[in-house]
Amino acid sequence: MATTDPQQNASLDPFASAYAAAFANMDQGFCFLEKVDTPANKPPDFRYQMVNPAFEKHTGLTNVIGKTSRQVVPQLDERIITLYEQVARTGQSTQFQTYVAPLDRWIEANVFPISQQPAQIAVLFTNITDRKRAEEAQQVSEVTYRTLFETMEQGFGIGQILPADQQAGRPMDYQWLEVNPRFEQLTGLARADVLSQTTRQLIPGLEETWYEGYGHVAATGETVSFEAYSPVLSRWFEVYVFALGSPASRRVGVLFSNTTERKQQQKRQALLLKLADAIRPLTASGDIMTTVSELIGRHYEVDRCGFAELPPPYNQLVISRDWTKAGMPSRQDAYPLSSWSGELIRRLRSGQTVVDDAGKDSQNPPPEAPSKRAGDRGSRIWAPRLKEGQWVGSFFVEDAPSRFWNEADVGLLEEIAERTWAAVERARAEEALGEEYRRKDEFMAMLAHELRNPLASLANTLLVLQLTRGTDENLSYPQAVGQMSQQVGHMSRMVDDLLDVGRIRYGLIQLHRKPLDLVTLMRQTVETVKPFYSQQRRQLSVSLPPYALPMLGDETRLVQVVMNLLTNGLRYTNPGGHVWVSLQLEKDEAQPKQALLRVKDDGIGIALDRQATIFDIFVQGETTLDRPRGGLGLGLAVVKQLVVLHEGSIEVHSPGVGEGSEFLVRLPLKPESAALELPHLPVFNTATGKGRVLVIEDNQTLADMTARLVALSGYEARVSYSGMDGLVVAEQWRPDVILLDLGLPHLDGFEVNRRLREQSWGQSLPIVALTGYSPQSFQARTEQAGFAAYLIKPLNLPQLRKLLSEVVPDQ
Numbered sequence: 001m002a003t004t005d006p007q008q009n010a011s012l013d014p015f016a017s018a019y020a021a022a023f024a025n026m027d028q029g030f031c032f033l034e035k036v037d038t039p040a041n042k043p044p045d046f047r048y049q050m051v052n053p054a055f056e057k058h059t060g061l062t063n064v065i066g067k068t069s070r071q072v073v074p075q076l077d078e079r080i081i082t083l084y085e086q087v088a089r090t091g092q093s094t095q096f097q098t099y100v101a102p103l104d105r106w107i108e109a110n111v112f113p114i115s116q117q118p119a120q121i122a123v124l125f126t127n128i129t130d131r132k133r134a135e136e137a138q139q140v141s142e143v144t145y146r147t148l149f150e151t152m153e154q155g156f157g158i159g160q161i162l163p164a165d166q167q168a169g170r171p172m173d174y175q176w177l178e179v180n181p182r183f184e185q186l187t188g189l190a191r192a193d194v195l196s197q198t199t200r201q202l203i204p205g206l207e208e209t210w211y212e213g214y215g216h217v218a219a220t221g222e223t224v225s226f227e228a229y230s231p232v233l234s235r236w237f238e239v240y241v242f243a244l245g246s247p248a249s250r251r252v253g254v255l256f257s258n259t260t261e262r263k264q265q266q267k268r269q270a271l272l273l274k275l276a277d278a279i280r281p282l283t284a285s286g287d288i289m290t291t292v293s294e295l296i297g298r299h300y301e302v303d304r305c306g307f308a309e310l311p312p313p314y315n316q317l318v319i320s321r322d323w324t325k326a327g328m329p330s331r332q333d334a335y336p337l338s339s340w341s342g343e344l345i346r347r348l349r350s351g352q353t354v355v356d357d358a359g360k361d362s363q364n365p366p367p368e369a370p371s372k373r374a375g376d377r378g379s380r381i382w383a384p385r386l387k388e389g390q391w392v393g394s395f396f397v398e399d400a401p402s403r404f405w406n407e408a409d410v411g412l413l414e415e416i417a418e419r420t421w422a423a424v425e426r427a428r429a430e431e432a433l434g435e436e437y438r439r440k441d442e443f444m445a446m447l448a449h450e451l452r453n454p455l456a457s458l459a460n461t462l463l464v465l466q467l468t469r470g471t472d473e474n475l476s477y478p479q480a481v482g483q484m485s486q487q488v489g490h491m492s493r494m495v496d497d498l499l500d501v502g503r504i505r506y507g508l509i510q511l512h513r514k515p516l517d518l519v520t521l522m523r524q525t526v527e528t529v530k531p532f533y534s535q536q537r538r539q540l541s542v543s544l545p546p547y548a549l550p551m552l553g554d555e556t557r558l559v560q561v562v563m564n565l566l567t568n569g570l571r572y573t574n575p576g577g578h579v580w581v582s583l584q585l586e587k588d589e590a591q592p593k594q595a596l597l598r599v600k601d602d603g604i605g606i607a608l609d610r611q612a613t614i615f616d617i618f619v620q621g622e623t624t625l626d627r628p629r630g631g632l633g634l635g636l637a638v639v640k641q642l643v644v645l646h647e648g649s650i651e652v653h654s655p656g657v658g659e660g661s662e663f664l665v666r667l668p669l670k671p672e673s674a675a676l677e678l679p680h681l682p683v684f685n686t687a688t689g690k691g692r693v694l695v696i697e698d699n700q701t702l703a704d705m706t707a708r709l710v711a712l713s714g715y716e717a718r719v720s721y722s723g724m725d726g727l728v729v730a731e732q733w734r735p736d737v738i739l740l741d742l743g744l745p746h747l748d749g750f751e752v753n754r755r756l757r758e759q760s761w762g763q764s765l766p767i768v769a770l771t772g773y774s775p776q777s778f779q780a781r782t783e784q785a786g787f788a789a790y791l792i793k794p795l796n797l798p799q800l801r802k803l804l805s806e807v808v809p810d811q
């Protein structure tokens with residue numbers, strides 16, 4: 001390094017030699033610079049005159065004497081030269097710190113003026129790179145820690161332990177000196193409260209373990225980590241505690257996270273797993289409910305836990321299974337819905353889980369308190385089960401009032417309910433399937449039996465025929481044929497039913513609908529069964545309306561329906577028994593036009609508990625093979641399906657075994673059939689008590705006039721302008737007498753009369769013929785047809801009055 005030896009000049013001046021020594025030994029780098037004469041248009045520069053030994057250490061530059069600043073550091077920051085120049089020019093020293101990129105170091109420089117002419121300066125250099133870097137690092141770490149503190153996922157706090165004061169009787173306590181924002185979120189405590197109060201003030205009742213744990217760390221300097229539940233805060237925490245400073249400072253740093261969710265998730269998975277394991281081996285729906293009730297009851301340590309079901313017709317809640325804590329009574333029973341809080345029922349119906357604080361006795365429901373949702377206190381939780389929108393049952397837990405149920409508990413109970421109901425429903429479906437298999441087996445046995453009887457009979461008859469060639473006097477040829485065709489008929493019906501059941505089951509039956517008159521169909525079908533009834537000494541009474549009941553139906557199938565019902569009537573009555581068949585027009589709100597067919601008998605009746613399943617396939621009243629009345633248990637199933645295919649319905653009523661049965665079949669009629677409407681016809685004098693007179697007359701003026709005369713005579717009168725209308729009015733109004741014109745168009749008076757006579761109520765009804773012709777021509781015929789009298793038109797009042805007083809029965 002080129003330096004000027006200060007020793008050489010030491011003798012010249014004692015100060016100078018001191019300076020020289022200082023110059024040589026000083027720790028900072030030092031140099032003299034002189035401004036270079038450069039043309040005005042060139043940038044200024046300074047030349048190194050002299051440097052001390054430390055110069056190289058600080059600047060990292062060597063052999064600088066005689067070179068200019070720009071030569072030594074080619075990309076020197078222009079501002080440095082400017083500063084040098086300024087110091088030289090103004091004589092004012094200055095100071096700067098700068099990062100010198102080409103040297104990759106921080107330099108601190110003090111620039112002093114030496115002389116202005118020539119312009120000389122001295123510069124003192126210190127390499128401050130290390131210091132600078134340390135400062136930077138410091139800044140970075142401060143920002144980093146602050147950011148970390150503010151944004152970290154974990155809660156962090158610095159706690160000051162406040163030792164116990166035995167004399168004042170104060171236990172150990174602690175207070176937070178600083179907490180991060182996450183601390184507030186995780187604990188639910190506000191920072192301001194936390195910093196201004198001790199923990200005992202802030203959270204009375206906080207478990208002692210927390211105090212002990214922190215105190216231990218502060219006293220021993222040990223680092224501790226643990227996971228603990230705080231019932232007071234109802235959260236799980238994973239905590240890492242370490243001492244800050246010496247034990248004397250009694251400070252701890254606490255780093256924690258809220259693990260409630262993870263913990264709950266673990267517990268939830270464990271419970272669900274346990275539940276699944278418990279349910280898996282069970283096949284009976286009742287066992288599943290019992291097992292789940294016990295498992296959940298014990299797990300939550302509740303008073304009672306169980307299942308309530310709401311079977312059709314949905315008016316009572318049946319607690320089918322429950323588990324209770326020792327000493328608590330079971331509540332397995334049926335309760336009318338009205339004995340429960342209306343609010344509870346309303347909520348369950350709408351599919352909401354209810355957490356509320358009802359009294360424990362459902363028989364004595366509390367006043368309607370508004371139900372609350374999860375996260376609330378309540379004595380019970382009811383989770384509803386909906387099936388196709390209908391509330392069908394609930395899983396419930398009940399406990400002492402005001403137990404705290406958090407959102408997770410409620411959610412878990414809902415899930416358990418969901419899973420258990422699904423398992424129960426699966427088990428029930430299998431139970432039903434088992435039942436169906438059992439019925440099928442029974443059915444197969446029955447089928448073999450049923451087919452063997454007619455077959456045996458056929459075989460016997462055939463054998464007799466073969467042996468006697470029709471000459472046996474006990475079995476004539478026609479008798480044999482009759483017997484055989486009866487057996488074949490019986491077998492055919494069974495085979496038809498069998499085929500139909502299969503087709504119905506798989507939806508293969510298609511109706512071939514066409515317009516038909518149900519009354520005619522009934523009349524014909526009844527005719528075909530009548531001989532069997534008389535053969536078997538059963539009485540058949542038939543009541544059909546006098547008018548048509550038009551509908552769109554499959555004639556063959558409807559005949560099948562009626563035949564099956566009538567055959568059953570025959571089979572399930574005893575000799576001398578009675579079957580009543582009636583058909584009528586029925587009107588109600590929902591279905592303005594429908595026919596009601598009733599088949600009633602005084603036979604063996606049907607037990608109440610069998611009535612619900614009587615229309616199922618393979619269901620029979622008697623299940624022994626020895627069934628003299630026969631049948632495969634398919635008839636009613638076929639009947640029901642066919643009725644339903646016609647958009648109708650069927651129901652059975654029987655007071656019980658031995659008390660007869662009645663089947664009601666409803667079939668929708670053709671909506672546009674006007675004949676079924678009660679015609680809006682004039683009514684005369686409605687307020688008298690002398691009797692009801694119906695005038696059927698196609699000449700309207702004459703009809704109205706006649707009715708008026710009738711009304712004037714003190715009777716209630718109605719008119720119909722056609723035979724068809726007259727029949728409808730007569731059936732529905734049931735007059736005491738009918739004045740019937742013989743010369744009606746379409747249905748004439750004789751036909752109307754004939755139809756009226758067919759009715760049970762029409763058999764002895766006085767019907768008076770009205771005619772404009774000479775009486776002689778009709779007299780014999782009207783008498784034969786059972787007319788009570790006849791009147792010649794135009795009528796005269798005295799004659800009419802006399803006649804009415806004679807024919808109208810006394811009221």
Ligand code: ADP
Pocket residue numbers: 568569572601603604605606614619620621622630631632633634635636637660661
């Ligand atoms: P099947 O008559 O072939 O047994 P059905 O389906 O027609 O089959 O009837 C099912 C069961 O319903 C019968 O076994 C019988 O017990 C009962 N049943 C049907 N009709 C009557 C009735 N009119 N009176 C009493 N029981 C009846």
